[in-house]
Amino acid sequence: xxxxxxxxxxxLRVSLRDKAHRAFGEKNWIALGSFSWLPDKSxxxxxxxxxxxxPKQIWFLSFPDGEVRQIxxxxxGYAMMSMSADGATIAAAKSDIISSLWTFxxxxxxxxxxxxENRMMQGAGGLKHLSDGRILLTRNQDNRVNLWxxxxxxxxxxxxxxxxxxxxxxxxxxxxxxxxxxxxxRQDGWHIWKADxxxxxxxxxxxxxxxxxxxxxxxxxxxxxxxxxxxxxxxKARLMKVSIEGGEEQPAFDESQTAAQAASASSDMFxxxxxxxxRIAFTTHSFDSKNLTFHHALKVAEIKDGANIAAPREAKAxxxxxxxxxxxxxxxxxxx
Numbered sequence: 001x002x003x004x005x006x007x008x009x010x011x012l013r014v015s016l017r018d019k020a021h022r023a024f025g026e027k028n029w030i031a032l033g034s035f036s037w038l039p040d041k042s043x044x045x046x047x048x049x050x051x052x053x054x055p056k057q058i059w060f061l062s063f064p065d066g067e068v069r070q071i072x073x074x075x076x077g078y079a080m081m082s083m084s085a086d087g088a089t090i091a092a093a094k095s096d097i098i099s100s101l102w103t104f105x106x107x108x109x110x111x112x113x114x115x116x117e118n119r120m121m122q123g124a125g126g127l128k129h130l131s132d133g134r135i136l137l138t139r140n141q142d143n144r145v146n147l148w149x150x151x152x153x154x155x156x157x158x159x160x161x162x163x164x165x166x167x168x169x170x171x172x173x174x175x176x177x178x179x180x181x182x183x184x185x186r187q188d189g190w191h192i193w194k195a196d197x198x199x200x201x202x203x204x205x206x207x208x209x210x211x212x213x214x215x216x217x218x219x220x221x222x223x224x225x226x227x228x229x230x231x232x233x234x235x236k237a238r239l240m241k242v243s244i245e246g247g248e249e250q251p252a253f254d255e256s257q258t259a260a261q262a263a264s265a266s267s268d269m270f271x272x273x274x275x276x277x278x279r280i281a282f283t284t285h286s287f288d289s290k291n292l293t294f295h296h297a298l299k300v301a302e303i304k305d306g307a308n309i310a311a312p313r314e315a316k317a318x319x320x321x322x323x324x325x326x327x328x329x330x331x332x333x334x335x336x
Contacts, residue, residue: 008028008029008030009028009029009030009031009032010023010024010025010028010029011023011024011025011029011032011046011061012024024061024066025061025066025068026066026068027050027068029048029049029050030048030049030050030051030052031047031048031049031056032046032047032048033046033047033048033080034046034047034080034081034082036081036082036083036090037083038083038087039085039086039087040087041063042062042063043060043061043062043063044060044061044063045058045059045060045071045081045083045090046058046059046060046061046081047059047078047079047080047081047092049077050070051143054143055074055075055076055077055078055095055097056077056078056079056095057070057071057072057073057074057077057078058070058071058072058078058081058090058092059071074094075119076094076095076096076097076119077094077095077096077097078092078093078094078095079093079094079095080092080093081093096119097119097121098117098118098119099117099118099120099121099122099123099124100113100115100116100117100118101113101114101115101122101123101137101154102114103152114152114153114154115150115154119140120139120140120141121138121139121140122137122138122139122148123137123138124138124140125138125145125169125170126138126147126169126170126171126172126182128171128172128173128180129152129173130149130173130177130180130197131173131177131178131197132197133151133152134149134150134151134152135149135150135151135152136148136149136160136171136173136180137149137150137171138168138169138171144166144167145167145168145169146159146160146161146167146168147159147160147161147168147169147171147182147199148160160199161184161199165184165186166184166185166186166187167184167185167186168182168183168184168186169182169183169184169214170182170183170214170215170216172215172216172217172218173218174218174222174244175218175219175220175222175275175277176222177197178196178197178222179194179195179196179197179244180194180195180196180197180199181193181194181205181216181217181218181225181244182195182216183212183213183214183215183216183227185212187204188207188209189209189210189211189212190211190212190213190214190230191204191205191206191207191212191213192204192205192206192213192216192225192227192242193205194225194244203245203246204246205225205242205243205244205245205246206227206240206242206246206249207246207249208249210229210230210231211230211231211232212229212230213227213228213229213230213240214227214228214229214230215227215228215269215270215271217271217272217273217280218244218273219273219277219280219303220273220276220277220278220303221277221305222244223243223244224241224242224243224244225241225242225243225244226239226240226241226252226271226273226280226309227239227240227241227242227271228240228268228269228270228271236267237267237268237269238251238252238267238268239251239252239253239268239269239271239282240252241309252268252271252309253301253309253311253312266284266285266286267284267285267286268282268283268284268285269282269283269284269285269322270282270283270321270322270324272324272325272326273303273326274326274330275326275328275329275330276329276330277303278302278303278330279300279301279302279303279330280300280301280303280309281298281299281300281301281324281326281333282298282299282301282312283296283297283298283299283320283321283322284296284297284299284312295318296318296320296321297317297318297320298317298318298320298324298333298335299312300312300333317333317335320335321335321336323335323336324336
């Protein structure tokens with residue numbers, strides 16, 4: 001949900017005779033790969049994740065009945081796998097994602113590690129400084145992603161969302177510093193929620209049944225929330241808006257822009273509002289079916305009267321991913 005492995009996939013059974021295909025097995029997967037058939041064709045081993053929060057493991061799917069069995073349950077995952085010709089041995093490359101948290105002082109260029117290396121991917125699904133000085137960030141634990149707070153020296157860690165309330169990602173602070181918006185699947189799919197700085201007074205803002213609402217941003221009026229809505233498993237997405245009190249969910253741009261975007265088959269994703277409230281940046285993604293290439297561009301739209309988004313400008317940069325930020329003065333964009 002917060003990285004590049006967020007799309008669900010199905011295994012298909014394809015007939016070489018007439019090219020007919022249908023789903024094989026009942027399970028949805030994430031990051032499928034490395035299919036290896038047994039010599040007697042009684043099934044195959046493969047690498048996959050059952051959810052975005054867990055590492056990739058080795059699984060077995062029997063043929064033709066389609067029964068699935070998990071082979072490994074390691075704390076680390078696997079990157080590649082191959083099988084010997086006799087089907088008796090599997091060779092696999094194991095991978096482990098380890099991260100830590102650091103602070104950087106731009107004045108003296110000093111870096112300080114505040115959290116030691118671990119497998120919890122802290123901050124991978126969002127990291128924000130709160131108005132009271134604490135850090136709000138995501139943490140993977142027990143195959144669940146939750147929001148935690150800590151002081152800016154890494155101490156005083158405390159869970160912010162209840163441990164049994166689904167997965168919670170993409171926190172954003174309102175410009176007035178009074179509340180947090182975030183994405184959660186705690187109830188009937190992924191929706192946008194609002195809460196006070198202490199995690200209390202939870203309010204569900206979006207309710208339409210889609211593939212998910214993610215990456216909310218509160219505009220300068222402190223009343224309008226912009227977010228990314230996934231429309232299908234092929235990463236099709238639109239920018240939407242909703243009141244901070246909930247209610248009607250509308251396209252972020254006016255109807256003519258939305259219609260033009262639909263005709264071009266492009267997707268708008270990863271919205272990021274500038275600190276001064278005057279602009280919103282986002283990335284647009286499209287597929288050139290003629291040349292079989294993807295195009296990714298960063299665009300900027302002006303915001304009038306605190307919440308009205310004007311037509312987006314031409315692309316500012318190509319191949320910009322999700323990891324970008326505004327400078328404090330709102331005049332520059334920094335990205336990896």
